[in-house]
Amino acid sequence: MERELQILWTAVAAYVLAGIIAVIGVVLGKRPERAVLGLTLTGLALQTVSMGLRWERLGHGPFITMFEILCSNIWSLMCAYTFAYWRIPRIRATAAIVLPLMFIMLGWLMVTHPGEGHYPPTYNTPWLFIHIGLGKVFLGAVLVAVGLSCVILMRQAGIGITRLQQLPPNPQLDELAFRCMAIGLIFHTLMLIAGAIWAQDAWGRYWAWDPLETWAFITWLTVAFTIHARLAYRLTPPMHAGLILAVFVTAFLTFFGVPFISATPHQGAV
Amino acid sequence: MIGDGARERGNLTSAWDSRGQSPRRTKCDDGETRSGLYPVKFLRTLASLRLTLWLIALLGAGTAFAYLREGARTWPLVAPLLLLALNLLAAVATNGVFRRQIALLVFHLSLIVLLLLVAAGRLTYLNGHAGVTVGTAFDGVLAASERGPWHTGELSKVSFVNKGFTIDYAPGLQRGATRNHVAWADMQGHWHEAEIGDQDPLILENYRFYTTFNKGFAPTFRWLPKAGEAMYGSVQLPPYPGNQYSQAAEWTPPDSSVPVWVMLDFDETVLDPERHSSFRLPERYKLIVRIGSTRHEMQPGDSIELPDGRLEFDGLRSWMGYRVFYDWTLPWLLAACIVAIASLGVHFWQKFAVKPWDA
Numbered sequence: 001m002e003r004e005l006q007i008l009w010t011a012v013a014a015y016v017l018a019g020i021i022a023v024i025g026v027v028l029g030k031r032p033e034r035a036v037l038g039l040t041l042t043g044l045a046l047q048t049v050s051m052g053l054r055w056e057r058l059g060h061g062p063f064i065t066m067f068e069i070l071c072s073n074i075w076s077l078m079c080a081y082t083f084a085y086w087r088i089p090r091i092r093a094t095a096a097i098v099l100p101l102m103f104i105m106l107g108w109l110m111v112t113h114p115g116e117g118h119y120p121p122t123y124n125t126p127w128l129f130i131h132i133g134l135g136k137v138f139l140g141a142v143l144v145a146v147g148l149s150c151v152i153l154m155r156q157a158g159i160g161i162t163r164l165q166q167l168p169p170n171p172q173l174d175e176l177a178f179r180c181m182a183i184g185l186i187f188h189t190l191m192l193i194a195g196a197i198w199a200q201d202a203w204g205r206y207w208a209w210d211p212l213e214t215w216a217f218i219t220w221l222t223v224a225f226t227i228h229a230r231l232a233y234r235l236t237p238p239m240h241a242g243l244i245l246a247v248f249v250t251a252f253l254t255f256f257g258v259p260f261i262s263a264t265p266h267q268g269a270v
Numbered sequence: 271m272i273g274d275g276a277r278e279r280g281n282l283t284s285a286w287d288s289r290g291q292s293p294r295r296t297k298c299d300d301g302e303t304r305s306g307l308y309p310v311k312f313l314r315t316l317a318s319l320r321l322t323l324w325l326i327a328l329l330g331a332g333t334a335f336a337y338l339r340e341g342a343r344t345w346p347l348v349a350p351l352l353l354l355a356l357n358l359l360a361a362v363a364t365n366g367v368f369r370r371q372i373a374l375l376v377f378h379l380s381l382i383v384l385l386l387l388v389a390a391g392r393l394t395y396l397n398g399h400a401g402v403t404v405g406t407a408f409d410g411v412l413a414a415s416e417r418g419p420w421h422t423g424e425l426s427k428v429s430f431v432n433k434g435f436t437i438d439y440a441p442g443l444q445r446g447a448t449r450n451h452v453a454w455a456d457m458q459g460h461w462h463e464a465e466i467g468d469q470d471p472l473i474l475e476n477y478r479f480y481t482t483f484n485k486g487f488a489p490t491f492r493w494l495p496k497a498g499e500a501m502y503g504s505v506q507l508p509p510y511p512g513n514q515y516s517q518a519a520e521w522t523p524p525d526s527s528v529p530v531w532v533m534l535d536f537d538e539t540v541l542d543p544e545r546h547s548s549f550r551l552p553e554r555y556k557l558i559v560r561i562g563s564t565r566h567e568m569q570p571g572d573s574i575e576l577p578d579g580r581l582e583f584d585g586l587r588s589w590m591g592y593r594v595f596y597d598w599t600l601p602w603l604l605a606a607c608i609v610a611i612a613s614l615g616v617h618f619w620q621k622f623a624v625k626p627w628d629a
């Protein structure tokens with residue numbers, strides 16, 4: 001386990017360094033894009049190795065304990081953001097916001113106990129990977145939208161206007177954020193469907209309003225609300241950005257809060 | 271900050287682009303505008319996209335409310351859903367966006383279909399539990415059940431035999447895989463066998479039988495009444511290992527008036543919390559039987575005389591608790607979900623293909 005953790009902490013260091021360089025780049029008006037991309041890719045490679053070693057050792061994937069769930073979500077969020085960073089060069093300066101946001105999860109990971117948990121028999125199914133994978137794409141898409149929204153909100157608040165000039169104007173950021181939310185809606189819907197199929201197989205019911213199901217549905221509604229609000233009220237980019245942040249907070253609480261405060265965590269571990 | 275919800279906006283089409291056309295008006299004798307106006311006007315108001323927004327918020331609030339108040343699970347969800355359905359149907363009837371964007375229309379219609387299917391499912395579902403002793407058949411009787419008012423399935427015609435099961439346990443009594451061997455006869459009388467458990471239910475006539483963590487021991491008896499035919503039966507003791515220290519039950523043999531209390535007594539460790547093990551019957555046990563104030567200890571083959579018959583202890587078996595679920599809408603729900611997600615994908619694909627992401 002020591003070696004896994006050492007590799008993981010090296011990955012965390014690479015992410016943190018990437019974040020710091022991204023922030024310094026924006027502050028100094030520079031574009032250290034290769035360094036940021038290189039460091040996040042290095043972090044991802046190391047984290048993949050660490051997670052692979054743990055998987056090999058325990059015989060199951062990172063789905064059980066808080067440590068594993070946090071770790072795998074950091075990995076998927078970093079994958080999603082790195083992909084957007086690579087494919088959409090004109091939004092790269094958002095790394096100065098998104099990577100520091102990730103520091104919160106990295107810090108949380110570092111104080112979480114890396115012990116093992118029991119792998120329930122209902123997890124022996126491909127639906128586990130499908131359901132969780134779809135949820136990760138949803139969260140990744142919303143993270144990219146959050147990065148764009150934060151830029152819009154910072155501009156609105158008059159923070160770093162000149163420094164953020166290298167990013168496109170608000171309407172374009174807004175359109176991109178909307179596209180991310182659209183992807184988010186598709187993947188969240190798919191995640192709910194896959195979850196219902198799995199729940200039917202595993203527990204004999206496709207939907208039972210358990211705490212996680214309830215909050216996942218509320219999160220889905222917040223996405224539908226945001227998309228319709230933008231159409232119905234012709235929301236300005238800052239208003240739309242505010243709603244996107246609200247979706248992110250709801251999704252974050254659903255993914256990382258509900259399973260750990262509820263006595264019946266999705267019945268999975270029972 | 272907030273616009274008026276009309277007009278074209280970038281490549282987004284507004285929801286009220288048909289608003290400009292004034293509805294056909296007919297004047298009545300008394301000078302009031304009447305038919306042709308009010309229904310259309312009402313439909314358009316009902317179709318408002320702003321109303322959609324607040325109904326979505328209402329549904330969110332209703333969901334949270336239903337979650338917090340277990341007793342109020344129905345109306346906080348059903349009322350906003352019905353209103354959303356009306357809102358959407360009115361929009362489909364009046365909003366030109368849905369005629370120009372077919373994929374969007376299909377997506378929204380599949381939401382309505384989903385809603386109708388869920389409602390139909392709630393009216394006709396069945397959810398219950400049954401325990402079946404190994405070597406015996408499920409006889410269509412449920413220990414507990416709840417069902418929709420229009421449930422018409424014929425569970426009494428469904429039967430299968432529990433042919434035995436294994437359940438692995440990891441150290442710490444952590445339950446692993448369940449493998450349950452079952453057999454059933456089809457309409458033509460041909461026998462089929464299958465292994466079910468964990469993710470794999472047995473599906474017969476739309477009834478789905480799921481193994482559960484409820485399972486335990488079942489002393490089996492032969493009952494020879496003084497009047498009538500001999501019969502076999504078993505008494506399912508409380509689930510094991512959950513109720514490890516209360517392996518007792520009371521029951522009355524068929525057509526008898528004498529209650530019989532039985533308790534399974536064994537010392538050995540069936541499931542060892544220290545190591546990997548499997549659910550099994552105890553090897554050395556005795557059955558304590560109390561009838562009135564008389565106490566008996568029984569081994570397989572022993573019998574006792576009761577005022578109205580003889581009770582022979584045949585031996586110990588295990589029983590499996592099944593969850594029984596019936597909902598004919600399941601495949602249709604899946605189909606509606608596939609249509610919904612495909613149309614949503616096509617809608618966004620068409621919309622975003624117009625302008626590159628990195629433009």
Ligand code: HEM
Binds near residue numbers: 224
């Ligand atoms: C709660 C479930 C609902 C979801 C998830 C949903 C989802 C969507 C999505 C994804 C779009 C496309 C947005 C775009 O392309 O920019 C849309 C548009 C639309 N929705 Fe819904 N919708 C829901 C309920 C409703 C209801 C109840 C109505 C009833 C009026 C409605 C009316 C519309 C209209 C009129 C549009 C087109 C707006 C436009 O392009 O101008 N939606 N909806």
